[in-house]
Amino acid sequence: MSVKIKRGIITAVCVALGSRISISVITEGFIIAMAVIILGLLMYSYNLLSPFATGLLVGVVSPTFRAVTIVAGSNIHPVESAIRLAISWTYPEIGFYITYGFVFWLFYKLLRRERNLKNYFFCMLCCDFFANMAEMFIRGDGHIAEGRAVASLAAVSLVRSIIICFVLLMVEAYRSLLNKEEHEERYKKLMIMVSVFRSEIYFMNKNMAEIEDIMKKAFKMYKTLDEGDYPESVQEMSLDIAKDVHEIKKDYIKVIKGLQENFLADLDVDKMSIRDIVSILDTDIKERILVKKIDAQFVTSVRTNFIVAEHFSLMSVLRNLVVNSLDAVGAADRQGFVQLTVSHDAAGGRYVIMVKDNGIGISKDDMDVIYDAGYSTKFDTETGNIYRGVGLTMVRDLVRDRFHGEIEVESTEGAGTKFKIYIPEESVEKVAA
Secondary structure, eight states: OOHHHHHHHHHHHHHHHHTTOEEEOSSTTOEEEHHHHHHHHHHHHOTTSOHHHHHHHHHHHHHHHHHHHHHHTOOOSSHHHHHHHHHHHHTHHHHHHHHHHHHHHIIIIISOOOOSHHHHHHHHHHHHHHHHHHHHHHHTTTOOOOTHHHHHHHHHHHHHHHHHHHHHHHHHHHHHHHHHHHHHHHHHHHHHHHHHHHHHHHHHHHHHHHHHHHHHHHHHHHHHHHHTTOOHHHHHHHHHHHHHHHHHHHHHHHHHHHIIIIISTTOOOSOEEHHHHHHHHHHHHHHHHHHHTOOEEEEEEEOSOEEESSHHHHHHHHHHHHHHHHHHHHHSSSOEEEEEEEEEETTTTEEEEEEEEOSSOOOTTTTTTTTSTTOOOOBOTTTOOBOOOOHHHHHHHHHHHHHOOEEEEEEETTTEEEEEEEEEGGGSEEOOO
């Protein structure tokens, strides 16, 4: 069954059900039937429908349904009399819906009107009014409505058209709000993802120098072995090491270039305020807490504001620290918290960012090596994988290299940890008060 047929059937059924609902307003006899309002709403939503075919289908289903309900609820005997009465009441509605569909088709197809709420209001007004006139023509045995009857029909059409367009306007506003919120959520996730990629690229670039140094040492070893009295197999092995390291370096370059050109090129934002950075991080961390089912609260407090050019780097720094704190809190057997605070030390000419938790803390033996590459306390008991331990190394390097700042840590094993980042005022842009 095609989409058009399904939507046509849905429209016919909804209008038929709506035909049993009417609202009496202003004065006695001034009736607004919900069926016509439902039809107008669905014709706008299902813009692939054929107006005339839909009017014909509704014109058969709705009056038939209403006639059946009239007969079922009637006390008239015999049943044939109840059926004749029900038909006499409902068959003029066939003319209403066929005329409605024809005028709708005429308005948009013949006049080639653009589908928007302004034009749709006039379309509904025309459809409703001329359909009412057609129904009155049938009920009046071929007599055209005049005077007050025409005015009443016009008033009914106007009210129903206003209701339809008001509902559609509210629906469009709600959809716009949802789309905006969805767009903002996607944007925040994208910013987090880009910050992760950029921090990884930073770390890879930093490793390039070390890779280059290893390659040089391997080649130097080959030259030394070549000049000495060493087995040829050992010489070839040293040369292979140099070649393999060179290939690794080429792969690094390809990955970095690919990410920068194909993924990160169009996603750059020149500057971002610390408030926006924390807001994006807040969304990401709270979602992480729900997904990981961590018994913890994430609280932020931004007491000052400044603009950051290297915002992806700062976001990566903060995210690493907060995620580490969450992991520490998750490992503790109690309800935890992670607090991120941004403040201004005017006397010291610097901004202070603090990440504090009440997790398991860091042992005294580890305090001197936490920034060393390869250090990690995280171990996946399910997979047996140990994390690579570059998070805090990268955090320290980014703080020093990108912001010319400092980082310090205080920790009590079993009680919690507090990291403080100090960023000089000249490394960021102050926001005007």
